[in-house]
Amino acid sequence: MTTDKPxxxxxxxxxxxxxxxxxxDAAVRLSASGATPSVxxxxxxxxxSRRTIYMYFxxxxxxxxxxxxxxxxxxxVEAALSDPALADDAAGRVDALIQTLLTYxxxxxxxxxxxxxxxxxxPLNDTAKPIGPRRSQRRIEWLDKACEPLRxxxxxxxxxxxxxxxxxxxxWEAQIALRDVRGLDPQAEQEAMTWAARALVETAxxxxxxxxxxxxx
Numbered sequence: 184m185t186t187d188k189p190x191x192x193x194x195x196x197x198x199x200x201x202x203x204x205x206x207x208d209a210a211v212r213l214s215a216s217g218a219t220p221s222v223x224x225x226x227x228x229x230x231x232s233r234r235t236i237y238m239y240f241x242x243x244x245x246x247x248x249x250x251x252x253x254x255x256x257x258x259x260v261e262a263a264l265s266d267p268a269l270a271d272d273a274a275g276r277v278d279a280l281i282q283t284l285l286t287y288x289x290x291x292x293x294x295x296x297x298x299x300x301x302x303x304x305x306p307l308n309d310t311a312k313p314i315g316p317r318r319s320q321r322r323i324e325w326l327d328k329a330c331e332p333l334r335x336x337x338x339x340x341x342x343x344x345x346x347x348x349x350x351x352x353x354x355w356e357a358q359i360a361l362r363d364v365r366g367l368d369p370q371a372e373q374e375a376m377t378w379a380a381r382a383l384v385e386t387a388x389x390x391x392x393x394x395x396x397x398x399x400x
Contacts, residue, residue, distance in 0.1 A: 203239050205229045210250035214297065219247065244301055251298045259283065264328045274384045276329035278377055281353055285373050288358055295355030322354050330384070337391050345387040352379040 209228035213220035222243055226233050240246035263279040284291070326349045334342055351357070353376065361372045 202229075202231065202235065206231060206236055206239055206246065207250050210246055214247065214250060215293075219297075247297070248301050251301065260325050264325065271332045273330050273332045274381050276332070277326075277349065277353065277380045277384060280325055280329050281373065281376050281380060284354065285358070285369065285376070288355070288369070291355055292358055292362070295359060299356070299359070323350065326350060326353060333384075333387065337387055341387055341391060345383060348383045349380055352376060352383065 206225065206229045209225050210220060213224055213228055220228075222233055222236055225246070226236055229236075236246065240249070260280060260283050263283040264276055266276075266279060269275040269279060323346065326346050330342065330346055330349070333345070337345065357376055357379075358372065361367045361375055365375075367375060
């Protein structure tokens, strides 16, 4: 005797994913201006009830963190990093990454500021752990792809250190420091970020040239 229980279960799971996506997408749209939407506003925009939202996100901050992290990953970075002309040029790929992220900064910078507000002092749950997801690892994936031409050149330690160092100078945290603290205009902001990133890449290459793996230096 056959049963359609697995099909029904799969259908319910797909519906849950669609509902959750509708809630997050609504929060992203309402957050685009930098304002903080209420649960009622998000529920109306997603065409769901308040109760449904709380089934998926017990706290509003948890929903806003999820929505903000998702929106920060929207720029089409993959296309920039896949340019055949930059296949062997790590510095050029990092430049392309910076240019793409800054092109989309009018949308991403307000979200980045919100992400900092939401995660610097996150409320704790009963296990004394911050609620909601931590910041997205997408930027690490982008930087790793940008530095790919150096993966077989640098030692594993040097490569990982380079990606870690680039994480500090490429992204919306760096933008906030350059724009809000230093008061730079967009062009100066890009020049400073690109200069810092290139300095890190060139330093990693220079250190490898002076002390290649297995060398006596």
